[in-house]
Structure formats: structure tokens, C-alpha cells
Amino acid sequence: RRVRSPLYLSALVLTLLFPSTTAVDPSKCNASGVFFHTNTSQCLPCTPNHYCPPSSTLIHPCPPMASSPASSSSLSSCTCPAANFFSNSTGPSCLPCTVCPLGSTIQGACAAGSTSDTVGCTPCPLGTSGSGVSPSCEECGAGTYAEAQSAVCTSCRKGSWSAKGSKACTCEGGWREEKRIPPWVSTIIGGPVQLIAGGGLEDSWGYVDGPVGKARFRYPNGGVSSQDGRSLIIADTSNHALRIVDYATMIVSVLVGPSTADKPDSGYNNGEFSESRLSFPSGVAPFGDTVLVADMGNNVIRCVNLTSRLTTTLAGHPTRGFPGYSNGPAASARFTLPWDIVLSPDSTTAYVTDQLNNCIRTVDIATGYTGTLSGGRGFGMFTPAGHADGAADVALFDSPAGICVSGGLLYVVDSASRGIRRVEIATGLTSTVTFLYGYEPKGIATPPGNTQLYVSTSTSILRINPSTGDVSTLIGGNTDQGGLWDGEGSDARFFYPTLMHIEAGGRSMLVSDKYNHCFRRIHFEEGAECIQCGEDAALDQASSGTCETYTVTVSLLWQSDLASFNTASPSLLRVVSDLAVVRPDYVTLMSATPPGDPGRRQEGGGGDAGGDGDEGG
Numbered sequence: 130r131r132v133r134s135p136l137y138l139s140a141l142v143l144t145l146l147f148p149s150t151t152a153v154d155p156s157k158c159n160a161s162g163v164f165f166h167t168n169t170s171q172c173l174p175c176t177p178n179h180y181c182p183p184s185s186t187l188i189h190p191c192p193p194m195a196s197s198p199a200s201s202s203s204l205s206s207c208t209c210p211a212a213n214f215f216s217n218s219t220g221p222s223c224l225p226c227t228v229c230p231l232g233s234t235i236q237g238a239c240a241a242g243s244t245s246d247t248v249g250c251t252p253c254p255l256g257t258s259g260s261g262v263s264p265s266c267e268e269c270g271a272g273t274y275a276e277a278q279s280a281v282c283t284s285c286r287k288g289s290w291s292a293k294g295s296k297a298c299t300c301e302g303g304w305r306e307e308k309r310i311p312p313w314v315s316t317i318i319g320g321p322v323q324l325i326a327g328g329g330l331e332d333s334w335g336y337v338d339g340p341v342g343k344a345r346f347r348y349p350n351g352g353v354s355s356q357d358g359r360s361l362i363i364a365d366t367s368n369h370a371l372r373i374v375d376y377a378t379m380i381v382s383v384l385v386g387p388s389t390a391d392k393p394d395s396g397y398n399n400g401e402f403s404e405s406r407l408s409f410p411s412g413v414a415p416f417g418d419t420v421l422v423a424d425m426g427n428n429v430i431r432c433v434n435l436t437s438r439l440t441t442t443l444a445g446h447p448t449r450g451f452p453g454y455s456n457g458p459a460a461s462a463r464f465t466l467p468w469d470i471v472l473s474p475d476s477t478t479a480y481v482t483d484q485l486n487n488c489i490r491t492v493d494i495a496t497g498y499t500g501t502l503s504g505g506r507g508f509g510m511f512t513p514a515g516h517a518d519g520a521a522d523v524a525l526f527d528s529p530a531g532i533c534v535s536g537g538l539l540y541v542v543d544s545a546s547r548g549i550r551r552v553e554i555a556t557g558l559t560s561t562v563t564f565l566y567g568y569e570p571k572g573i574a575t576p577p578g579n580t581q582l583y584v585s586t587s588t589s590i591l592r593i594n595p596s597t598g599d600v601s602t603l604i605g606g607n608t609d610q611g612g613l614w615d616g617e618g619s620d621a622r623f624f625y626p627t628l629m630h631i632e633a634g635g636r637s638m639l640v641s642d643k644y645n646h647c648f649r650r651i652h653f654e655e656g657a658e659c660i661q662c663g664e665d666a667a668l669d670q671a672s673s674g675t676c677e678t679y680t681v682t683v684s685l686l687w688q689s690d691l692a693s694f695n696t697a698s699p700s701l702l703r704v705v706s707d708l709a710v711v712r713p714d715y716v717t718l719m720s721a722t723p724p725g726d727p728g729r730r731q732e733g734g735g736g737d738a739g740g741d742g743d744e745g746g
Contacts, residue, residue, distance in 0.1 A: 159184045162200030174200045180207060194223040214243040229261040231358040232278030236264060255296035258282045260357065268294045273377070278634060280358025284379040286317075287342060288659035300659035309656045312604045313617040314640075318361070318374060318381065319346055319647025333613075334646035336368045338389050344381035346372070346646045347393070351469070351628035352639055355435065356415040361639070363648070364410040364422065368393040371410060371422065371433060385433055385440055397427045397450050398440075405440035407431070408450070412469035412532075412628060414479065416494060421479055423467040428452045430467060430481065430492055443479075444497040454486045454505065454512050459497025464490065469532045469572075469628060471539070473554065480539055480554075482529040487514045489529065489541060489552060502539075503557040504529075516546040521557025526550070531572035531628055535579035540595070542570045542584060549573070549584065549593060563598035565591070572628040576635040583638065585626040587611060590640065590651065604651060613645045615658070623649070 158165040158172040164181040166173045175181035179188040180201040191197050191207035195215065198206070209215045209223035216224045226239040229250035237248030253259035253266035258275045269275045269282035274295045285291050285298035300306045318341045319333065335345030347367040354361055361374040362384065370386025370393060385405045387393050396406025408426025415421075421443065422431040429445025444462045453463030465485040472479055472494075479492040480502065488505030492498070504526040505512045515525035527545035534540075539552040540562070547570060549562040565584065572585040575595070582593040589606025593599070604621050611624030624644040631638050638651045 161202035164188055175202070178207075180204055192221040192223055195221075208242040211240065214239040214246050216244075230278065231259070231261050231280035232275075233259045233261055234264055234266055235262055238262065238264075252278055256294040274298050276636075281376045283376050286659065288661055298659075304659040304661050306657050307660050309652065309658060310617050311653050311655060312651055313615075313656065314604055314621045314623075314649050314651050315615050315658060316613070316642075316647055317341060317650045318363075319344060319349075319642075319645070336365075336370075336389050336393050338372075338382050339380065341374060341379045341381060344372075348643050348646065349641050349648070350411045350643060351413050351630075352641055352648055353413045353415055353420075353630045354632060354639075355420070356417060361648075362413050362415070362420050363641075364413050366409050366411060366425075366643075369395040369407050369409065369426075371407065371413070371420070384435075395426055397424075397429075397448075399431075399442060400439060402433075402438045402440065405433075411467070412471075412482075414470045414472050416472060416476060421470055421472070421494075423470045423481060424450070425466050425468060425484075426450075428464045428467065430464070430470065430479065430497075442497075443494075444492045444499045452485070454483075454488075456500050457498070459499065462492075462497070462499035468530050471532050471534050474534065474536065480532060480534065482532045482541060484528050484530065486512045487526045487528065488512060489526070489532070489539065489557075502554070503552050503559045514545065516543065516548055516561075518550075518560045519558070521559070524552075524557070524559035530570070531574075531585070533573050533575050533582075535575045535595075538579075540573055540575060540582055542573045544570060549582065549598075551595070562595055563593060563600060565600065569625075572626065572641070574629040574631050574638060576631050576638075578635075583629060585623075585629055585640065587625050588623055590623070590626065590629075611644060613642070613647070615649075 161183055162175050162181055163172045164175060164185045164187060167186060175188055177199045178191050178196050180191065180197055180203055181188055182202060194213060195207040195209050197208070204221060207215070212226050213223040214226055216222055224246070226243070227247040227250070229235040229247065233250045233252045235247060235250055239245060239247050256275055257266035257268050258279050258281050259266045260280060271293045272290060273282035273284050274291045274297050275282045276296060288304035289298035289300050291298040333345070334347045336347060337343065337345040346363070346365045349363055350366040351364040352361055359376055361376065363372040363374065365372045368386065371384040372381055373384040374381050383389060385402050386407055395408035397408060398404055398406040407422065407424050410422050411425040412423040413420055418434060418436040420433045420435065422433060424431045427450030429450045430443045432441045432443045444459045445464055447460045451463065452465040454465060455461060455463040464481070464483050468482045468484040470479050470481050477494055479494060481490040481492060483490045483505070486505055489502045491500045491502050503521045503524045506522065513525060514527040516527055517523060517525035526541070526543050528543070529541050530544040531542040532539060537554050539554060541550040541552060543550050547565045547568065549565065549570070551560045551562050565586070568586040568591070570584050570586050574583045575581070579595060582595050583603060584591045584593060586606070588609065588611050590603045592601050592603040604618055605623045606619065612622030613624060614620065614622035623642055626640045626649070627643045629638055629640050636654055640649045640651060642649050
């Protein structure tokens with residue numbers, strides 16, 4: 130049998146690729162966009178993403194990231210992608226454009242194909258907003274306001290109003306202004322628990338769209354501002370939905386998940402938003418026009434694109450979301466209750482707390498390839514739980530929950546061990562900042578500069594020095610019982626707050642108050658709230674925005690038979706009892722010995738309630 134030589138086979142391949150066999154004089158290949166192919170002696174068109182000067186015998190590649198059409202003849206044909214510009218300062222290359230921050234204007238923006246960087250950024254003045262991609266600021270309309278460096282004008286809250294171009298809102302008639310000293314908390318999205326006629330507490334959870342004060346959620350676990358700063362994306366966990374709040378209108382609507390007219394069932398569908406389904410979504414992280422979601426019940430990481438309005442799976446089982454533990458390509462990766470997610474500083478990698486696998490996972494944003502940064506020893510359905518510091522393959526976690534990034538470090542709430550852990554992104558080396566024995570930590574956030582860590586617990590937000598591990602209470606937490614009350618310092622009440630998100634360059638922090646089914650804002654600057662005057666408090670017409678205050682003292686006398694008291698004054702007893710649940714510091718329910726019956730103890734009501742009219746004193 131005759132064997133062909135390698136040279137013959139090479140010539141055959143070239144003949145198949147370049148079928149013309151007529152030799153051409155190299156000097157004839159002097160047209161633009163072609164080159165002389167020495168192996169075939171042919172003039173061939175320059176391939177895409179390359180350029181070919183006249184009389185060239187070589188094809189020249191465009192710089193990395195740059196592209197060019199076929200038959201390009203010069204380096205100038207190579208263009209850089211959006212958000213990059215072409216530079217020759219250090220050799221031909223594509224360099225990232227300067228990005229103007231939200232709340233500013235841009236001059237000389239460099240778009241796709243630019244050969245120079247952005248000229249500059251100018252902060253927008255108070256009372257205006259700026260997208261960071263427009264050359265002008267937009268004046269706020271009446272009924273809205275904007276602080277400095279704001280991406281969008283925000284609607285005034287109930288009881289307040291503003292003129293056009295305002296930097297703040299003022300209280301309307303019938304409402305009084307109450308100054309707040311930082312840190313202070315306000316409820317911004319979702320309805321507070323309220324006393325209702327006939328006794329009992331009004332349900333504050335549900336699945337309702339509309340204005341933020343009337344919208345209802347069910348155990349929301351996380352929320353984060355979109356990257357353009359114009360909306361808030363909420364993981365409405367037990368409604369199996371992703372909700373969106375438009376900051377300009379303060380209206381809540383469903384983004385991904387069942388319509389609020391339908392029963393909020395879980396599922397696992399990709400595609401159009403209206404057809405997509407989630408199962409107990411938890412942590413969320415913005416990435417350009419996309420939101421990454423830790424789809425906890427489906428054991429996958431999802432991508433929700435706000436522009437195309439499509440949902441896809443970035444990593445995890447592509448059809449059913451089986452639990453497990455494995456690294457590798459996107460479709461082969463397995464998670465077990467992914468709880469929170471955060472992006473690396475360069476936005477190329479997502480870090481995920483894989484709660485029941487007791488480890489920190491890495492997910493490549495471009496490909497979905499999944500690895501393990503720290504913890505996760507073993508293989509199978511679950512990996513070992515414990516508490517151990519050290520190298521990535523030595524460290525142990527026990528139900529990691531909240532996670533945040535600061536420079537080259539990750540900070541993780543190791544919820545079951547009550548530890549706050551520090552993980553080096555480059556190596557996975559893990560150490561312990563401090564332990565929070567006696568608390569139930571869940572969420573974590575750090576302001577710009579990483580001067581402190583904020584950690585949510587069952588009834589409070591703690592402040593931790595990441596260098597020393599010193600712990601103090603930031604706000605809330607002066608009682609073992611949770612509640613819902615706005616105000617300053619220890620007066621504030623929370624009920625199992627979970628994930629937190631730093632806003633406005635560190636001036637405030639958004640908190641998901643999970644068991645109160647609402648979202649709270651912790652303010653780190655002085656401010657004011659508008660409080661509605663009570664029904665029996667007359668508005669002081671001489672000074673708009675104030676109320677006449679009054680105090681009412683309620684005394685409940687002992688009855689020999691509590692049933693007779695219930696018959697005589699049932700509504701009064703219910704009001705006092707309900708108020709004691711909401712504000713235990715205002716009312717004390719006591720057990721004592723009623724007069725004339727020293728041997729008998731009987732539960733009853735006593736004490737007093739006092740305060741401003743709006744507090745029901």
C-alpha cells in the first residue's frame with residue numbers, strides 16, 4: 130500500500146483551503162486589504178480582526194479586544210469595543226474609558242471606536258440628577274428631590290412635598306417634622322405592622338404591587354440598587370419572585386416570577402420574564418444591565434437581564450437544579466442552598482456562600498465555570514461543617530450566610546459558628562475577625578474604605594472593627610424581642626434583618642427586615658421625618674409642620690373577676706394589650722394580687738401609656 134508523505138498531505142490541505150492554483154507575482158498584490166500567501170502564491174483577502182497593508186506578505190492582528198472587518202488595510206480599521214478607547218501611548222491597545230459616577234455629567238464621552246478617553250466628569254448640584262452617561266443634569270420635578278451625586282430624583286415620602294429643583298422635602302400641613310440624629314432608621318418599602326380596631330395586629334406580608342407604602346412582600350431576603358442607580362431589585366424570597374422598585378415613582382412591580390394576581394408558586398423556567406420562575410431567591414448582585422441571583426431553592430445561579438428581559442442559568446444544573454457539590458463547567462457545577470452572592474472588584478467573578486456545602490464558591494461571570502475558594506473539603510451531597518482557619522483546603526465553615534467584598538478581601542458571616550470570617554481572594558487563606566456569641570448573625574456589609582463592618586442579627590445591627598474585632602451596637606437591640614419601630618439608636622426595632630446594601634457612597638444602608646416583610650434604611654447623616662399628627666392633636670396653624678402635643682394616662686383598676694372587666698371595657702383592654710406587643714417600652718402588663726383576695730394571682734392590665742398624639746398615647 131502506497132503511503133503519502135507529510136509534505137504531500139500538507140499541500141493537499143492547502144489546495145482544499147485555497148483551490149485556485151494559478152500563481153501570482155507578489156508585486157501584483159499591492160491592493161489594500163489583501164496579502165500574498167507564500168504557500169499558495171495567491172493574493173488573498175485579509176481575514177476579520179486583522180489588517181493587511183499594500184504589498185503585505187503577512188496579516189497583522191488587531192490589538193487585543195479590538196476588531197476589524199474582512200479586507201481591512203490599516204491599523205486604523207481596528208476599533209475598540211464600547212467602554213474602551215484606542216491608544217498608541219504604550220503601543221496599540223484598547224484601554225478602558227473613564228466612567229463617570231452616578232449623579233454626574235460626562236463631557237467628551239468615549240464611545241465604541243473612540244481614539245481618546247472621556248474628557249471629564251462634573252457632579253450634579255443639589256436638586257438635580259445625573260446618569261453619569263449624559264452631558265447634562267436633569268432638574269427634579271415638583272414632589273421629588275435629589276441629594277448631591279444622585280442618579281435619580283426620588284419621590285417625597287408620605288406627608289411631605291417639594292417644589293421643582295428641591296434638594297429635600299418639607300412636611301405638609303397635618304404633619305410635624307421630627308429631627309433625627311444618626312444613626313437612625315426609617316421604613317421605606319413595605320407596610321409597618323399597625324394596631325387595628327377590634328384588637329390584633331394587621332398582617333404586613335403578602336404579594337401586592339403598587340406604591341411602596343402599600344406594597345407587600347413575604348420574607349424578603351435581599352435587595353440591591355441596579356447599577357444605573359434608578360431602581361431597587363428585591364429578592365422576595367417566599368413569594369419566589371424578583372421585584373423592582375422604581376426610585377423615580379416609588380412604585381413596586383414584579384420583575385421575574387408569577388403575577389401578583391396569581392398564586393406565588395416556585396418553579397424553574399428560563400426565558401421571558403413573564404414565563405421565568407424562581408424558587409426562594411436570596412442574594413442578588415448587579416452586573417451592568419444584568420442581576421445575578423442566588424436561586425436558593427433551585428440550587429443554581431441565575432442571570433436576569435434587564436435589557437433583553439430574559440432569564441438564564443449561569444451555573445448549576447440546567448434543567449432541575451439538583452443539590453450537590455461539584456466544580457467545573459457551568460452545567461456540571463452543583464450547589465446546595467446558595468445563600469448570598471457578591472462580585473469581585475473587577476466584576477469578572479461572583480463569590481457565593483454555598484450554605485449547606487459549607488464553603489465559598491467562585492463563578493466565572495463570562496463562562497459560568499465554578500470553583501471553590503475556601504472550605505468545601507470532600508465530595509458528594511454535602512461537605513463537612515466546622516470552624517477552622519488556615520489555607521483554602523484546610524478552612525472549615527458552618528452554614529456561611531452573608532458575604533461582602535472589600536478590596537482583595539471577602540468578609541463572611543459563618544452563621545452557625547457565630548464567626549465573622551475573613552478570606553483572601555488571591556489565596557483563599559481564611560481567618561476569624563471575631564465571634565458573636567449570643568447573637569444570630571446573618572447579613573454583612575462594609576462602607577467605602579472598609580473602616581468597619583455592619584452585621585445584622587435577630588434584633589439589631591452591630592458594628593465591628595475589622596482590624597481589632599471590637600464589637601458595638603450600631604442601632605436597635607435593646608430588647609430580646611423583635612419589633613418594627615423607626616427612630617434613633619436603641620429606640621429602633623428590627624425583626625430578623627438579613628442582607629444589607631450600602632447606598633449613596635456610604636451615606637445610608639438598605640436593610641431587608643425579613644420577618645417584618647419590609648425594607649428599612651439606616652441613615653448615617655442627620656435628617657428629619659414627617660410624622661402625622663394624632664386625631665386629637667390640633668395642628669398648630671402658627672407654625673406649619675408642627676402639632677400640639679398631649680399626654681393621656683390610662684389606668685386599669687383590678688377587678689375581682691377579669692371576665693367582668695372584659696365585658697365592661699373589651700376594646701380598651703385590647704388596645705392596651707396590642708400596644709404592649711408593638712411597644713413594650715410604652716406599656717407594661719403586670720400580674721399582681723387584686724385587692725381583697727390575697728391568695729389569688731390574676732393576670733390583668735396596668736401601667737400607663739404616654740406620648741405624642743401620633744403614637745396613640
